[in-house]
Amino acid sequence: MLNTSDLFEVVAATWPPARVTHVGPWLVRDGQGGGKRVSAASPVGPVRQDDVALAIAEMEKLGQPALFSLRPEDAALDTILEKMGYRVVDPTILFLGPIFELEVPKVTAFDIWPPLQIMKDLWAEGGIGPERIAVMERAAGPKTSILGRIADRAAGCAFVAMHGTTAMVHAVEVLPEYRRHGLARNMMHYAALWAKERGAEHFSLVTTGANTVAQSLYSSLGMTVVGQYHYRMKP
Incomplete structure (x- = not known):
């Protein structure tokens, strides 16, 4: 366990x-x-x-x-x-749950590695720049990036990587005008499908305590809070 x-x-x-x-x-x-x-x-x-x-x-x-x-x-x-x-x-x-699998509507999500420039541009709009892309590139295990599409355009992306039989999602980003339309959910399902095909048994991610919208989504996917941490620094 x-x-x-x-x-x-x-x-x-x-x-x-x-x-x-x-x-x-x-x-x-x-x-x-x-x-x-x-x-x-x-x-x-x-x-x-x-x-x-x-x-x-x-x-x-x-x-x-x-x-x-x-x-x-x-x-x-x-x-x-x-x-x-x-x-x-x-x-x-920290959220953790079993691998879930639901059908993802066609042409709404794709796994692409290395990430396309359009994905890097989407991440940059959310404050995820080249230094964080470099973190993704350093991950040594199976990994990919997920491109999410809605309304005939690329509007979201995420990074998923595996360690052992656990997949973890990072850097989930959806353009503000396309949030709350199910795109992030589709991306999560696609990431879980990608991970399951590679032998993953658990699905996990990390989010800030302030991001209640993300927490609601992850809970609805059957994931539960299993840990927490915080940082300390001087003003």
Whole structure:
């Protein structure tokens, strides 16, 4: 049975940093501009307040701000960072469910790798630029991008990759004027179909706690919340 710890391994494998460094009780990620998930430091053992400086120094070497990723079991470190003035940023939820399979209307979704320029343009409109495309390219396992179409035009895209028998979806983007019309659902079904054909047994993704629309969609697909984490950084 897949547990929360296993799912964090799926996150790391399907959305990988450029490099990881172990410094004292820390794992420090080199994200190269790819966003918080690939740029934060995480504890790998007990951490004292004096140890925080080690992580900060390593992140400064990388040209990255001091950013920490914290799971519920990191409560002691969470308290230390709070007292040091680090604020909670982007509480995040992990969803997991069995592979689902429903018919996808024809010509509404396609799997394409590498992504087409039109897909990169769609992602860019949602703030997913070349640095995050580079994260997708680094993923080592089976992977693809999903192009979603509606009203005779390309209007959405997503990235899906596998680690073991678990597929995880990242970077779901739909143009604002085409949201709430079922396109994201079709893309999810197509991604699940692609994953099932490659032996996936579980389907997963990560979303921010503020994205209630996405959470409603994922819950309707039979997925449940199985974990959470958040970041801390100084204003």
